[in-house]
Amino acid sequence: MARADTLARAKTLDRPELAYLVRFRAADGTTDMELTWAELARDTVWVTEGLRGHGLAAGQRALLNNSGFEGFWGHAVIGALRELKVTYGIAEAMGWDHRRTAVFHRELNPHAVIGLSAETLEGLAGAADIAEMFRSTSVVLARPAALPVLRGLGVPAALITAVGPALALECPERRGGHVNAAEWRIGERDGELFVAAGEQRTSSLPETPLGIAGRVVTGRCACGGEDPRVLLAEADPSLSPRS
Numbered sequence: 001m002a003r004a005d006t007l008a009r010a011k012t013l014d015r016p017e018l019a020y021l022v023r024f025r026a027a028d029g030t031t032d033m034e035l036t037w038a039e040l041a042r043d044t045v046w047v048t049e050g051l052r053g054h055g056l057a058a059g060q061r062a063l064l065n066n067s068g069f070e071g072f073w074g075h076a077v078i079g080a081l082r083e084l085k086v087t088y089g090i091a092e093a094m095g096w097d098h099r100r101t102a103v104f105h106r107e108l109n110p111h112a113v114i115g116l117s118a119e120t121l122e123g124l125a126g127a128a129d130i131a132e133m134f135r136s137t138s139v140v141l142a143r144p145a146a147l148p149v150l151r152g153l154g155v156p157a158a159l160i161t162a163v164g165p166a167l168a169l170e171c172p173e174r175r176g177g178h179v180n181a182a183e184w185r186i187g188e189r190d191g192e193l194f195v196a197a198g199e200q201r202t203s204s205l206p207e208t209p210l211g212i213a214g215r216v217v218t219g220r221c222a223c224g225g226e227d228p229r230v231l232l233a234e235a236d237p238s239l240s241p242r243s
């Protein structure tokens with residue numbers, strides 16, 4: 001009973017608005033930005049719609065590759081999976097944890113793998129046929145450097161990546177990673193991306209160059225979404241200004 005009392009009392013306490021301090025690499029060095037619980041809740045709603053667009057639904061299973069310091073978007077993805085009633089397992093996105101990815105992939109037989117990294121693929125390549133492994137996975141959302149590898153193996157993966165403090169999530173049309181226009185203003189200058197807090201964002205961020213080579217496409221996507229899309233040179237080397 002003491003526990004129930006404690007929980008009831010805890011509920012009446014004020015919670016701080018700040019959920020995370022998001023630290024990201026910008027063109028001019030490391031930058032910090034606040035993330036409130038209200039913003040995180042809105043990000044979760046947006047990611048939920050994005051994953052629903054990939055057909056994720058109740059009763060499916062997913063594997064999330066995410067690192068602790070990426071909690072600012074990992075938390076939104078986890079919240080979305082819970083909302084969609086998708087059972088999930090989490091493995092580190094760093095290469096040293098590739099065996100956990102292999103085990104989860106075998107045991108969970110996931111409908112979706114979210115956040116697959118080039119380092120994980122490299123680690124798996126020695127011990128598994130990664131083409132066979134991921135061609136049998138319905139939805140593969142991969143990081144920029146993993147995309148050319150997967151596409152080269154015939155795996156129709158889509159992009160998921162942080163762009164500074166924002167998340168880019170590609171829809172099944174695979175025409176660039178959507179960024180939530182209500183929360184962020186994303187653009188390009190001289191072939192590199194910049195980001196700023198959007199109209200709904202209460203935490204402030206002035207226009208910040210990210211030093212990420214890429215392009216931004218605006219206008220309605222074939223998926224019906226109006227959010228702008230980022231095309232990254234790392235994910236599609238043909239976009240690189242130096243190639």
Ligand SMILES: [Zn+2]
Pocket residue numbers: 170171172173178221222223224225
């Ligand atoms: Zn789209």
